[in-house]
Structures are given as structure tokens and as C-alpha cells.
Amino acid sequence: MAGAEKALARINEAGLRRGALAAVLPQGFKSGLFEGLTPSEIQAVLAAARLRRIFPGEVLLHEGEPATHSFLMVTGRAIAYRLTDEGDECFLRWVVPGDTFGFTALRRKPQPSVATVEALRKGSVGVWDWVCALALASQLPKLRENAYSVAANYLGSLADVLIARASQTAQQRLARMLVESSRQIGHAGREGIEIDLTNEELAAIAGVGLFTASRQLSEWQRQGILTKSRGRILLRSPERLIEDQP
């Protein structure tokens, strides 16, 4: 999550092509934002977007600053977090392809962002500026409704994270986040689901100390539930993670 300064320098260099979004969408690309829209409506929305490349460490949305743009994550990975009073990053959720953010911009005036969104892997996002997003929303009421749904989902997942923090042990949170992450950023491998996460990242999102995470992972490895390698976890039996732990 630490910023890479080089990345910032590359922002200007990063292409801002217009209308190129539809072309780069992986087939099977899905987003809650397009729920219930006709293909031609989706095309119209996509055509209005710019395509922007993103790089690790790049901050796409800054907590507290007015959100003047709306984003659709196309490829890559980002993380939404908030800063604590001491300056630590507090994980809120993953941002994966199909997710949208910055849609507070859909209101009459750009509103302060709830969280910071930072890219973790290189990839690309679709971007609408505020005026454009507003215009689209008034032409397609369903779009606004979908944005509303997305916000409601965020509310739900935020509440989940809160519950986890409030009532679960470090062990349970780790298990939960492993399973959750395997669904969102994991990819199927021959012997299980592979998740590329360092101990440090996993600890951060589970809200656990780095050493606690390391210890627990070792324990699970001994039990054959998973296999660790540097910066990657091979999850062999996710079921045992959620069932076994007290």
C-alpha cells in the first residue's frame, strides 16, 4: 500500500483515451452498475467514459476530497481504506473488476469521498467526470438506481467488516478474510485457490498484527489447510477454515 513515487510521475504519461473502454472489456465482464440496462444503453454509458491506466501506489480517490469523477474498475486491483488518527490505514474493502467507486459524484455537487482508493496492481479504470456522470444519470434513471444499490451493498459489506472487528478473534478474522479474498482476488490453481497476498497485506486487511498473522498461517500450514510461499498463499481447503475455528 506504500506509494510508489515513480507511479505518480507516470500518471501524465498514462493514456486517457476516450471511448476506448468498450474495446478493452474482457469478455464476460460484469458490473452491478449495468444491472438491468439494455446492451445499447450500456454501450452509451461506456462510450462516454475515458479509459485510464492505473499503477500500483496511485491514489485514485482521496478521502475527504470532493469526488469529481466516477470510476469503474476494469482490470487490476485496488483497495479502499481510511486513515486512522495515527495515520494507519484501515482496510474497508477490495476494489476488483466490475466494482464502482466515486459515485458520490452523482449528487448535485461533488461530495467528499468516504474513503481513499489506491491501486495495488497495474490495470485500468473507466472514468466519467462529474458533469458527464450527472448527465448520464438523468438520461438513465436506472443508472442512478444501480449506483444506489452499489452504495447499499457497500453499506452491507462495511457492516460485515465492523462486526468482524467487534466480535471475532484475530484467528477468525484471518480465516474470514482469507476466504473472502480468495473469492475476490484469488484465482483457481491446480491444487487449490491461489491468492497473492503478503503476510503484511493479509494482516492489514484482517486487522491483526503482522506476527499474529504469520503464526496463524504457519499453524494452518501445519494442518495442511494451506501452503505458503513468498507473497502468495495456496488455499487448499477453505471449508476447514470456516468450520474448524472456534
Add this chain to the structure above:
Amino acid sequence: MAGAEKALARINEAGLRRGALAAVLPQGFKSGLFEGLTPSEIQAVLAAARLRRIFPGEVLLHEGEPATHSFLMVTGRAIAYRLTDEGDECFLRWVVPGDTFGFTALRRKPQPSVATVEALRKGSVGVWDWVCALALASQLPKLRENAYSVAANYLGSLADVLIARASQTAQQRLARMLVESSRQIGHAGREGIEIDLTNEELAAIAGVGLFTASRQLSEWQRQGILTKSRGRILLRSPERLIEDQP
């Protein structure tokens, strides 16, 4: 928060008068829901609502169940919480006059509620059923936008609670919740702000053990920051709460 069974028995008896809402609004009543609406528009919205009395222990909205009604808190107090796996209630936010909830109902189909909302004091709420709320929203786009704003605010305050849980000590959370609660449910008295909260309630919303809360309050009382009596706290110098604590 513990349910009073008597209250449930009284629900049927509770009046469901139509159009009486406007008459009972305290003067100076404000709600984010009406932001930017003209007085006559507000009247139209109010006229479509039923007025419903609420009693302590009554559950107005149940976590997970589809929200078939939208609510506007008029008088009284409620609490929004979620249940943990062990069945404990996890505080999310106060619901005070002017607050709205159940507006996930504004979507095409009633969606599962994010949280349970339970009345803590007798009072009254305005109620719109799903069809009615949808109709209003399509007539008054601003209404939908306001509901969206409300949701965004909820997101922000939820994130705040999360940060507090994740990064603050029990002492800091108690201080924070005292100040927060003084603003939302406190009333000015001669010698400070009076908040009617039992130790147990305060402990629950701060996410602290009951005894921890009791001890800390005693300490603050010794320091002259507040005065305690049964089920009530007299906050003398809120400033010292936020400044002093490490």
C-alpha cells in the same frame, strides 16, 4: 435494547393515522430527506405518510428481511444494530428525529435491510409503504437524490465507527461516544449536557465491557469532567474528554 414484550402487544393498538404527520411535527423539525425541497413538495411527501407510534423494544426493521417500508423518525429514539454470530448486538448508530431508515425500499424491489432498527423510547415515526415511496421518488427526483445522500452519510458514519473500533482504546471510544451521544441524544441542562444512558447502554455502543465503562466513568467523575447518576450522565466539560485522553 432488551425487548419489552408488553410493547409488542401494544403495536396493534398503536394508531396508524393517515396524513396526520404534518400536524405533529415539532416546529424547527429538520430532515436531510427534505433538503432542497419546496415547502409544498414537503407537504406532499408528508401527506402521503402514515403516522405510527413506537414503543421501547419494538423492532421497526429487521436485519435481512426485505424493507417494505420507509421510515422517518419524528420523535423518540431508536438504535440501529446488527447481530454478531454469537447473537450479541453490535451498535451501528443512533436513530434520532429527522433520521430516515428503510430507504433501501426505494429500489425496484424491496431489498434486505442492512440492520435492525429498534425503538428505545416511545415516540412516533412517519411511514411510507414501498409502492408509495417509489411513486414519490419518481415524482420528485430530488427525493431519491436525498435518500442517496442519506445513504452516503450512513456510509461515512459507519466507517467512523469502524475506525474507532479498529484503532482506538476502550477509553478513547468511550470518550468519543459520550461526545457523539451528547450531540445526538443529549439535552442541555443548567450545569452541562445531560444524556440519559445506562452504563450498560454506553458500554454497548462504545464496544466496551460493562465494567470497563463503569471504571472509566468513575475516573472521569473523580476528575470533575462529568457527574453520574442512575441511568443518566451529566457531561460538564466535553472538551476535556477529547483533548486530555492519550
Add this chain to the structure above:
DNA sequence: CGACTGATTGACTGCCCTCAAATAGGGTGG
């Protein structure tokens, strides 16, 4: 004056964070 609910205080326990120091992986440049 009981009965009940809320509050207090002390002692104990345990989870998990912190610090220190050592080990191993993986890439790079010679």
C-alpha cells in the same frame, strides 16, 4: 420495608500486540 435493577470494586486471566534477532527467498549484477 423488601425486591429488583443498576453500579462498583478488586482480583484474575488471556488474547494479542510489541520488540528483538535470526532465517530464507528471489532477483540482480558481476
Add this chain to the structure above:
DNA sequence: CCACCCTATTTGAGGGCAGTCAATCAGTCG
């Protein structure tokens, strides 16, 4: 191909915050 470095990771020991239990005390209401 090997030496080297940087980073990720491991493991142990220690300590503190705060939750839990038990018993007592106090306020309120009938």
C-alpha cells in the same frame, strides 16, 4: 553461476489492555 542485498518471514519472550467473574453496594419503585 555465484555472491550479495533487500525484503518477506519466522520464532521466542514479555507485557499490557481490557474482558470476565464474584461479591457487595446503592437507588427506585411498589
